[in-house]
Amino acid sequence: MNSNTLSAAQIAFLQAHKRRKIRIHLYRISILILFLFLWEFSTYKGWIDDFIFSSPSKLVFCCYHMILENQLFYHIGITLFETIVSFLLVMLLSLIITILLWFSKSLTETLDPYLVVLNSLPKSALAPLLIVWLGANYKTIILTGMSVAIFGTILNLYIGFQGVDPEKIKLIRTLGGNASQVLLKVILPANLGNIIGLMKVNIGLCLVGVIIGEFISSKCGLGYLIIYGSQVFKLDWVILSILILCCIAILLYSLIGVLERRQKRNM
Amino acid sequence: MEYLISCQHMFYTYHTLQGETPALCDIDFQVKPGEFLSIVGPSGCGKSTLLSLLCGLIQPESGKILLNGQNVTGKCSIGYMLQHDHLFEWRTVKKNILLGLEIQKKINKETLKEADELLKTYGLYDFKDARPSQLSGGMRQRAALIRTLLLHPDLLLLDEPFSALDYQTRLQVSDDIGSIIRKSGKTAILVTHDLSEAVSLGDRVLVLTPLPAGIKAIIPINFPPELSPLQRRNTNEFKDYFNLIWKELNLNEL
Ligand SMILES: Nc1ncnc2c1ncn2[C@@H]1O[C@H](COP(=O)(O)OP(=O)(O)OP(=O)(O)O)[C@@H](O)[C@H]1O
Numbered sequence A: 001m002n003s004n005t006l007s008a009a010q011i012a013f014l015q016a017h018k019r020r021k022i023r024i025h026l027y028r029i030s031i032l033i034l035f036l037f038l039w040e041f042s043t044y045k046g047w048i049d050d051f052i053f054s055s056p057s058k059l060v061f062c063c064y065h066m067i068l069e070n071q072l073f074y075h076i077g078i079t080l081f082e083t084i085v086s087f088l089l090v091m092l093l094s095l096i097i098t099i100l101l102w103f104s105k106s107l108t109e110t111l112d113p114y115l116v117v118l119n120s121l122p123k124s125a126l127a128p129l130l131i132v133w134l135g136a137n138y139k140t141i142i143l144t145g146m147s148v149a150i151f152g153t154i155l156n157l158y159i160g161f162q163g164v165d166p167e168k169i170k171l172i173r174t175l176g177g178n179a180s181q182v183l184l185k186v187i188l189p190a191n192l193g194n195i196i197g198l199m200k201v202n203i204g205l206c207l208v209g210v211i212i213g214e215f216i217s218s219k220c221g222l223g224y225l226i227i228y229g230s231q232v233f234k235l236d237w238v239i240l241s242i243l244i245l246c247c248i249a250i251l252l253y254s255l256i257g258v259l260e261r262r263q264k265r266n267m
Numbered sequence B: 001m002e003y004l005i006s007c008q009h010m011f012y013t014y015h016t017l018q019g020e021t022p023a024l025c026d027i028d029f030q031v032k033p034g035e036f037l038s039i040v041g042p043s044g045c046g047k048s049t050l051l052s053l054l055c056g057l058i059q060p061e062s063g064k065i066l067l068n069g070q071n072v073t074g075k076c077s078i079g080y081m082l083q084h085d086h087l088f089e090w091r092t093v094k095k096n097i098l099l100g101l102e103i104q105k106k107i108n109k110e111t112l113k114e115a116d117e118l119l120k121t122y123g124l125y126d127f128k129d130a131r132p133s134q135l136s137g138g139m140r141q142r143a144a145l146i147r148t149l150l151l152h153p154d155l156l157l158l159d160e161p162f163s164a165l166d167y168q169t170r171l172q173v174s175d176d177i178g179s180i181i182r183k184s185g186k187t188a189i190l191v192t193h194d195l196s197e198a199v200s201l202g203d204r205v206l207v208l209t210p211l212p213a214g215i216k217a218i219i220p221i222n223f224p225p226e227l228s229p230l231q232r233r234n235t236n237e238f239k240d241y242f243n244l245i246w247k248e249l250n251l252n253e254l
């Protein structure tokens, strides 16, 4: 397969594959351009009201002004910071807690109903309470972001830990290993793919949680910008923030994608 | 005569919420140093359970297991080859065979050198940086054997180590591994379904009854020592031994 002389059929296949990829990319970009064009054109023609629907040109203008006023990057930075911190804390804490649960079966059985209830609870219901308890600051918002993701992550990780072939664990035992060696040599490596999968889900969930937190109480961040903008009918702000959120989601997601590809290559 | 391992009136029962399963019933046998003992028995009769007891993973309900006259604990020098090779896909072949040394914190210059030598001897050196999935079934089995041998066990336990292989590879690998074990003078206990494998490799064959496993018979196998497992299969006595064990196994069902 890694020979240097590829057959003509193989070359044709590879070229067809490449052409198809390029075509798909073109389709994707055309949809975006078409959408932006229709948006701009219909506001220009007055088919839709650019006061509530905004328009690409207004957004660019708005973006430019907010950058000039040093506002935009400040809000983006806050939201990004809160999301990344809550994401990292979720991964760290849920790993630690799952490891503790894995070590003690009684602890797991005791805590299981609580975890299930907390996981199925709509976490946005907790946010107002957290704000009253902890005050309206970035710590609360990080906690809101964490609350959305952490319980599900623990449950999922635990299922992954339990799913490891008992014979592999027996192997470590026969080689004279103790429980922590079982954890380090089998359980964690076998769950690496699972952990990265959960990271992919969690980065999105944390962003959702952080925005919910900023909605309810905050003086900065994109969530604040959205709520405040809708209250004072600055819908340009709202739509711009939503678009930026899309970009942040794509960025964070592709960062994890890099990690995933690296892990796949090491397999 | 000093025995390497001696099982004395051993009983074992599994307890679950569904009920209890007596798995071993009055198991009593001895193995001399350097001897190769084959164990055959019907499917699900408790063979793997017996090996788990021998290497101290689980404790007998009653009875005793003595290794060199000492009680068996988890830390004894017993090598256990499981039913599957369980090479880890996230490690290279070399890292896989070093797993045991790593766990026992015995990685140093000498052991690394020995690992390389074993890889060369068993034809795996060129694959040391490959992933296990790139190895053939027989090579994987050899890698698993090296992983076990590097810990210098006094006693080797083999639980149907060839069952995952196709018939032809199986003949080769069992010949291969049988010769390796015999040359290194190791004591070994092999569990197998395959009667001809039991006869071609063993010095004695222990026949177990169906669940709960008890000892049905112990049959000594006498071949000239220079015969390899494959050569044993071509002798006339081979068939007689095979039939003898076959009868012992099937007497149970009458
Ligand atoms: N952890 C366990 N809990 C309860 N029962 C068990 C357990 N492990 C094995 N058993 C039961 O004990 C009996 C013996 O099991 P064992 O695995 O020792 O059989 P075996 O002879 O190795 O089977 P095979 O030929 O399939 O490898 C089986 O009937 C099985 O159902």
Ligand SMILES: [Mg+2]
Pocket (backbone or CB within 6 Å): B047, B048, B049, B083, B159
């Ligand atoms: Mg078995």
